[in-house]
Amino acid sequence: MIDPFGRTIDYLRLSVTDRCNERCLYCMPEGYKGWAQRQDHLTTDEIIRAVEGATRLGFRKFRITGGEPLIRKDIVEILERIWALPGVQTLGLSTNASRLSKLAPAIRRAGVRSLNVSLDALDPALYHRITGGDLSTILEGIEAARRENFEIIKLNCVLMRGINETEFVPLIRFATERGMPLRFIELMPLASTAAINATHLLSVEELMERLAAQGTLQRRAGYQPGHGPARYYEYTAPGLTAPATLGFIGAMTTPHFCETCNKLRLTADGKLRPCLGRVGEIDLLQALRAGADPAEILRTAIAQKPENHEFLDNYQPSRPMTAIGG
Numbered sequence: 001m002i003d004p005f006g007r008t009i010d011y012l013r014l015s016v017t018d019r020c021n022e023r024c025l026y027c028m029p030e031g032y033k034g035w036a037q038r039q040d041h042l043t044t045d046e047i048i049r050a051v052e053g054a055t056r057l058g059f060r061k062f063r064i065t066g067g068e069p070l071i072r073k074d075i076v077e078i079l080e081r082i083w084a085l086p087g088v089q090t091l092g093l094s095t096n097a098s099r100l101s102k103l104a105p106a107i108r109r110a111g112v113r114s115l116n117v118s119l120d121a122l123d124p125a126l127y128h129r130i131t132g133g134d135l136s137t138i139l140e141g142i143e144a145a146r147r148e149n150f151e152i153i154k155l156n157c158v159l160m161r162g163i164n165e166t167e168f169v170p171l172i173r174f175a176t177e178r179g180m181p182l183r184f185i186e187l188m189p190l191a192s193t194a195a196i197n198a199t200h201l202l203s204v205e206e207l208m209e210r211l212a213a214q215g216t217l218q219r220r221a222g223y224q225p226g227h228g229p230a231r232y233y234e235y236t237a238p239g240l241t242a243p244a245t246l247g248f249i250g251a252m253t254t255p256h257f258c259e260t261c262n263k264l265r266l267t268a269d270g271k272l273r274p275c276l277g278r279v280g281e282i283d284l285l286q287a288l289r290a291g292a293d294p295a296e297i298l299r300t301a302i303a304q305k306p307e308n309h310e311f312l313d314n315y316q317p318s319r320p321m322t323a324i325g326g
Contacts, residue, residue: 001057001298003305011061011227011263012054015325016047016078018268020068022096022133024118025196026158026187027321042270044074046288048081050266053294055087057302061227063092063116065326067268070099076106083111092116092226094156094326098133100141108148114226115145115153118326120160121167122174130164146178152225154247155182161202168207169214172235176244183230183247188277188311190321204250211235211246220245229257251277251311258308264301265325272301273324277309 001009018041020028042050051062062082069075070093083091092114093107100117119138121127127135145153155175157168168184175182187201211217215237223232223245230247231254237244251257258275265273270285282304287297 001059001302003302005305005307007259007261007305009262009264009302009305010059011063012051012059012266013063013065013263013325014047014051014266015065015067015268016069016075017041017067017072018323018325019071020066020096020322021071021098022068022131024120024131024158025163026160026190027326041268042266042285042288044078044081046270046285047078048085049288050284050294050298051082051088052085054298055085056295057298059298060087060089061092061262062088062090063094063227064112065094067322067325068096068098069093070095070103070107076103076110079107079110079112090114090227094118095141096131096133097138097141097145101137101144104141104144104148108150113151115150116226117142117145117153117155118158119155119171119174120157121164122170123167126164126167130160142178153180154226155180156185157182158185158187159202159204159207160187160196160200162200163196165202168211169239172237172244172246173240176240176242181225181232181245181247183249185249186252188251188321190276190324201252203253204248205253208233208248211237214238215240217246227262229260251309261305264298264305267323267325269323272297274301274305275309276324277311278306280304280306 003009091111093112094116097117120130124135157171184207186204215235217233217235220232220234230249232247235244235246271281272284273281282301284297
């Protein structure tokens with residue numbers, strides 16, 4: 001499927017829950033309880049119908065997100081059934097790794113080939129401040145995933161000025177020692193609260209300048225260990241045992257950021273979102289329950305995909321990141 005601006009749309013990011021066992025500053029505002037209306041969330045069968053419809057339109061790349069997808073009790077069944085569908089070429093999962101120590105073997109057998117793991121700090125106290133979680137559990141989960149030989153495990157760090165700036169170099173060392181790409185992601189206005197807001201924005205360009213002052217960044221042309229918008233570089237610096245692979249996602253400051261966007265998002269409560277940085281949504285859940293063909297609703301969403309996000313135009317999110325899907 002081609003959108004109105006000539007982009008091939010073949011990637012669906014599908015949230016299976018807006019629940020999470022962490023409360024990251026940039027994702028879930030204090031007091032959020034959107035999951036209270038459980039009857040409004042997609043069932044396993046509805047998720048499979050949506051994915052099957054997507055494959056008929058040419059979608060080949062699928063990533064399961066949340067909230068934290070691994071807290072959904074039927075997550076392994078969901079993954080197995082998606083992977084079994086004809087046309088599904090890649091299946092990834094985004095997680096905070098808190099349940100990976102238990103579930104890594106099962107999700108690997110179910111078909112997951114790639115993992116994105118959120119890791120914003122290696123200092124335990126700071127990690128708890130940012131996420132409310134226990135860093136030791138996360139590190140155990142990452143090691144469990146490494147033992148399962150996923151095709152790739154990427155680490156994601158959200159850049160937050162004045163909060164986790166001391167962690168970037170330790171995170172680079174950590175990722176390099178384990179052979180994992182580390183992606184730095186600009187803070188987006190998706191859960192603005194007293195604890196996190198625009199004053200905490202740190203651009204990827206500024207971080208790259210800091211890193212270049214301490215070492216060498218060289219663009220890895222053609223390297224793309226996934227289907228997202230990151231630009232990848234090889235980084236060498238004193239103290240690193242090997243060259244680091246670093247990705248930079250600058251939705252707020254990178255010119256022409258949306259030029260190659262290839263995705264739709266499906267929220268846990270069944271709304272198709274053509275663009276993360278715009279409010280518009282299309283109700284797939286109600287269409288499914290009315291007997292509609294999901295492929296036709298997906299076709300409508302692609303036709304409504306905008307050229308650019310509105311993050312720089314005083315964007316006001318209608319709901320937080322945990323409700324949209326990571």
